[in-house]
Amino acid sequence: MISLERLIDALASLLETRGYHITxxxxxxxxxxxxxxxxxxxxxxxxxxxxxxIWKQRAGQISFGLAIEPDGQALCGQRLRAVHHAPLSLIVLCTDQTLQAVADPQGVVTVEGLERHAEALCGATASQPATV
Incomplete structure (x- = not known):
């Protein structure tokens, strides 16, 4: 299982080094x-x-073992509790691909753009949360 703090640090570094600005x-x-x-x-x-x-589309039905649960206070209504079955490097690479697909030429990513991309990417499929 990946430490969420370590995951947040790695993705924050990705945003900063690649010049992404999320609005x-x-x-x-x-x-x-x-x-x-x-x-x-x-x-x-x-x-x-x-x-x-993104990883599932490239590698088949392989899950990251996400533990995501509803949270009425969360920005998007969900809270990530754990990632059980994915290496940090893979998550960073796949997140970068997501952001590249949504960012404008100046690196700006909007939440609306992420939402449209998520609908196109994920459709009706849902991750199966792992028990924590």
């Missing part, structure tokens, strides 16, 4: 720090689930 919408350019955006109750469950879907 809440095209009209609201409020700057949120990468660590806040990548909190388990913010965009982390969304990004990791999309990374999992």
């Amino acid at each position: 809440l919408s095209a009209t609201d350019a409020t700057a949120l720090t990468p660590r806040r955006l990548l909190a388990p109750d913010c965009l982390l469950p969304v990004l990791v689930r999309m990374a999992e879907e």
